[in-house]
Amino acid sequence: MFLRLIYESFLRQKRRKLLAGAAILLGATAVTAMLTIGVSVGNKMSREMKAYGANIVVAPAADALDVEVGGVPLRPAHSGEYLKQSDLAKIKQIFWHNNIENISPELPLTAQIEIGQTIRQVPVVGYWFHHALDVGGESYTVGAIGLHPWWRLDGTWPRDGSRSEIAIGETLARRLQLQKGDRIEVEQTPVTISGIVSGGNAANRTLLVPLALAQQWLHRPGAVRRVYVSALTKPEDALGRSNPATLSPKMRERWYCSAYPNSIAYQIQQALPHSRAEQIRRIAQGEGKILSHISGLMWLVALAALVASGLAVAASMATAIAERHQEIGLMRALGASHGAIAGLFFTEVTLLAAAATIPGYFLGSFVADQVSQRIFGSGSGVIPALLPLTLLLIIGVSLIGGTPSILRAARTEPASVLRASV
Amino acid sequence: MKKSGSFLPLLIWRSLIHRPGRTAARLAALTVSATVATALLTVYASLDSKLNHEFRTFGANVVITAAGQDSRSSEGTPTELPDNALEAARHAAGSQSLVVPFAYGIAQMQSGAPIVVAGTDVKAAEQMNRWWQIHEVAAAPTDPDAATQSGAVGLVPALAGVQAKKALGSNRFKLFYGGQPLAFETSRTLQTGGAEDSRVYLPLDAFARWTGTRMTALEIQIPGSAQEVQAAIARLRKALPEAEVQPIHQLIAAQAGVASRTRSLLLSSVLLISLTISVCVLASLGASVLERRRDYAVMKAMGATERRVELLFLAEVVLLAMAGLGCGYALGSGIADLIGEINFHTSIAPLWQVAVAAAILNLTIGLIAALIPLKALRMLKPASLLQGH
Numbered sequence: 004m005f006l007r008l009i010y011e012s013f014l015r016q017k018r019r020k021l022l023a024g025a026a027i028l029l030g031a032t033a034v035t036a037m038l039t040i041g042v043s044v045g046n047k048m049s050r051e052m053k054a055y056g057a058n059i060v061v062a063p064a065a066d067a068l069d070v071e072v073g074g075v076p077l078r079p080a081h082s083g084e085y086l087k088q089s090d091l092a093k094i095k096q097i098f099w100h101n102n103i104e105n106i107s108p109e110l111p112l113t114a115q116i117e118i119g120q121t122i123r124q125v126p127v128v129g130y131w132f133h134h135a136l137d138v139g140g141e142s143y144t145v146g147a148i149g150l151h152p153w154w155r156l157d158g159t160w161p162r163d164g165s166r167s168e169i170a171i172g173e174t175l176a177r178r179l180q181l182q183k184g185d186r187i188e189v190e191q192t193p194v195t196i197s198g199i200v201s202g203g204n205a206a207n208r209t210l211l212v213p214l215a216l217a218q219q220w221l222h223r224p225g226a227v228r229r230v231y232v233s234a235l236t237k238p239e240d241a242l243g244r245s246n247p248a249t250l251s252p253k254m255r256e257r258w259y260c261s262a263y264p265n266s267i268a269y270q271i272q273q274a275l276p277h278s279r280a281e282q283i284r285r286i287a288q289g290e291g292k293i294l295s296h297i298s299g300l301m302w303l304v305a306l307a308a309l310v311a312s313g314l315a316v317a318a319s320m321a322t323a324i325a326e327r328h329q330e331i332g333l334m335r336a337l338g339a340s341h342g343a344i345a346g347l348f349f350t351e352v353t354l355l356a357a358a359a360t361i362p363g364y365f366l367g368s369f370v371a372d373q374v375s376q377r378i379f380g381s382g383s384g385v386i387p388a389l390l391p392l393t394l395l396l397i398i399g400v401s402l403i404g405g406t407p408s409i410l411r412a413a414r415t416e417p418a419s420v421l422r423a424s425v
Numbered sequence: 426m427k428k429s430g431s432f433l434p435l436l437i438w439r440s441l442i443h444r445p446g447r448t449a450a451r452l453a454a455l456t457v458s459a460t461v462a463t464a465l466l467t468v469y470a471s472l473d474s475k476l477n478h479e480f481r482t483f484g485a486n487v488v489i490t491a492a493g494q495d496s497r498s499s500e501g502t503p504t505e506l507p508d509n510a511l512e513a514a515r516h517a518a519g520s521q522s523l524v525v526p527f528a529y530g531i532a533q534m535q536s537g538a539p540i541v542v543a544g545t546d547v548k549a550a551e552q553m554n555r556w557w558q559i560h561e562v563a564a565a566p567t568d569p570d571a572a573t574q575s576g577a578v579g580l581v582p583a584l585a586g587v588q589a590k591k592a593l594g595s596n597r598f599k600l601f602y603g604g605q606p607l608a609f610e611t612s613r614t615l616q617t618g619g620a621e622d623s624r625v626y627l628p629l630d631a632f633a634r635w636t637g638t639r640m641t642a643l644e645i646q647i648p649g650s651a652q653e654v655q656a657a658i659a660r661l662r663k664a665l666p667e668a669e670v671q672p673i674h675q676l677i678a679a680q681a682g683v684a685s686r687t688r689s690l691l692l693s694s695v696l697l698i699s700l701t702i703s704v705c706v707l708a709s710l711g712a713s714v715l716e717r718r719r720d721y722a723v724m725k726a727m728g729a730t731e732r733r734v735e736l737l738f739l740a741e742v743v744l745l746a747m748a749g750l751g752c753g754y755a756l757g758s759g760i761a762d763l764i765g766e767i768n769f770h771t772s773i774a775p776l777w778q779v780a781v782a783a784a785i786l787n788l789t790i791g792l793i794a795a796l797i798p799l800k801a802l803r804m805l806k807p808a809s810l811l812q813g814h
Contacts (some may be wrong), residue, residue: 033697040690051682052679054679059618068588153675153679202674282618284557284558284616284619285617285619286483287618289482289483289556293683296769299767299768300768303764304698307464308694308697311702314453315457318706370697374694
């Protein structure tokens with residue numbers, strides 16, 4: 004009888020059920036969309052912030068002091084220690100390997116450039132421009148171009164294996180009166196200027212050459228001076244700022260398994276022999292602060308959406324139940340108990356909320372995906388874990404919204420209701 | 426006509442207080458829509474200023490050096506800026522900008538190894554570069570050698586980068602510039618993960634007395650959007666034609682990208698939530714108007730014209746919408762301020778423009794919610810409505 008009453012209620016009150024269901028569906032759509040955006044915004048924004056460049060730098064542990072002003076190295080070319088190029092793949096094998104977005108080794112030196120009869124000393128930096136890094140059978144594209152999206156190029160980038168192509172910073176090119184396509188001799192090697200680079204403050208004043216060519220000029224095959232790493236990290240909190248050596252084993256494991264800039268740097272340092280890895284605080288701290296504020300804002304907006312949707316759904320449920328006071332009066336007149344009426348309405352509300360939330364969840368996921376695609380160029384997809392959460396939230400607010408009306412309805416005196424409707 | 430006109434407010438008032446529960450439900454729905462719209466639009470309107478404030482975390486976004494900086498002295502010291510550069514830059518960059526002078530040089534440690542020394546207003550540099558991590562170091566036993574050998578120049582307080590400190594060893598050390606010694610004492614070290622770690626920072630006037638170089642670079646933090654920063658750069662270039670004004674492209678480009686994406690994301694969220702809430706409220710209000718079909722039929726049966734009955738219904742909705750706006754605007758502004766305090770640690774002031782937008786939204790919702798059911802009721806005969814059809 005109970006099931007039949009519910010079945011008949013849905014069958015005979017299609018308009019009312021559709022109206023209440025539509026309100027729940029829209030509420031579920033807003034909640035799902037905002038939760039999906041809230042969950043995915045951290046990673047999306049973190050990727051967006053890769054435009055700031057590397058957030059971790061790796062240098063030889065026993066390296067001499069950096070002697071550079073305005074990004075231009077002034078240290079004698081052959082001094083200091085080096086890292087091995089062959090070790091760099093290990094960076095993509097650490098625990099947080101999936102968070103390593105880019106790796107860009109650099110080898111600075113000072114080279115002799117011969118233009119006509121004039122010989123000058125110019126700063127040179129060897130890079131991987133667009134390098135295929137093989138790690139355990141998989142190939143990843145890494146290098147300086149991806150790490151410096153603000154660089155602008157007139158021409159083409161030198162090929163990574165090339166020994167005859169170089170790029171030149173626009174300030175240096177202007178000073179030396181060089182143009183794209185010019186052939187010059189650097190360290191007695193004839194090279195062609197394939198492109199002129201602008202937009203990079205230090206790069207504007209240097210020659211940008213393939214790493215192998217810089218190693219050849221420095222007579223250091225397989226050597227790199229520094230490695231810049233761009234990693235997806237989470238904003239630092241008190242634990243992130245801790246010194247792992249002072250932590251208990253349990254906390255140390257938590258620190259190690261969190262994508263803090265310091266813990267990723269620590270793992271890189273462990274993976275690369277004789278290296279010193281540390282966060283570039285200007286980028287890592289700025290990124291972390293802005294990221295936490297943007298994520299926090301989106302979570303607060305999601306919370307506002309949840310509360311507002313909850314109120315709207317609750318109001319719809321209250322209205323839908325209040326409309327049925329005559330029916331309730333009739334049921335009471337026919338002998339239905341308070342508990343039976345309340346049970347019937349609670350079941351109806353739960354079924355309606357569940358039935359409307361499922362399409363609302365998919366609609367919300369679709370809306371979030373479209374928003375994400377439009378703003379970030381990549382979708383957010385469907386997050387299955389949000390379905391039970393949305394179901395719980397929407398059923399919860401529907402029941403909360405409907406409860407006062409259900410209880411009031413259950414307490415109704417049948418005679419007064421039936422008399423009022425005559 | 427006059428009599429019925431004065432009767433209308435009384436009728437509206439009676440209608441509103443006759444069923445206080447129903448009126449309260451409708452008022453609550455319109456308050457929710459106004460609250461959500463006010464809160465989200467206020468946060469959206471203040472987002473740019475909040476984000477621009479956050480971008481200050483990255484430090485200087487413009488660097489000024491002397492033109493032809495690449496022609497350095499034999500010791501690698503960059504060319505000096507003209508004396509008036511600091512004042513001119515402060516004036517051109519605007520009062521909100523932070524301008525910090527720097528002078529760089531290459532000194533030698535006692536071992537003869539080179540080290541970069543930088544003269545600056547250390548306090549201002551710390552204020553601009555909030556990402557600098559400063560560690561206090563334990564006071565070392567006095568090294569009388571360094572103090573006595575410093576001669577007339579004295580013991581200069583220094584901020585040493587962590588790598589520089591490691592290379593120098595003691596808290597008190599001596600550096601040489603062009604053969605001229607200077608003794609330093611450091612009580613703090615600096616860690617950044619960048620070139621600063623290998624430098625020793627000292628007050629600008631002490632640097633000038635020691636090296637004869639006054640100022641080689643100005644680092645400027647210009648607050649505001651990418652467009653405002655570009656405008657300030659143009660002013661700086663005009664004010665200092667002999668200097669090279671270089672924006673730090675990575676910061677300016679990334680700031681524009683992040684700000685624009687955050688703005689789009691929040692706007693999408695505002696539209697999505699407002700639309701959803703509006704439709705929910707619309708459905709709820711529409712149902713409550715339909716619920717009053719008997720009132721409509723009684724009034725029609727008693728001879729009221731269709732226009733007058735509709736006017737009564739619409740006036741009620743307008744009153745409720747405006748009352749909802751009043752409550753919602755106050756509540757929404759409070760929520761926006763709370764979001765600002767929680768997330769950005771600064772308040773977000775209410776904006777009158779947002780009240781106008783929320784009023785338009787609330788009135789639109791209210792009127793649509795009343796007009797659609799009224800159109801449906803208009804098609805029905807009063808007699809059939811009173812019979813319960």
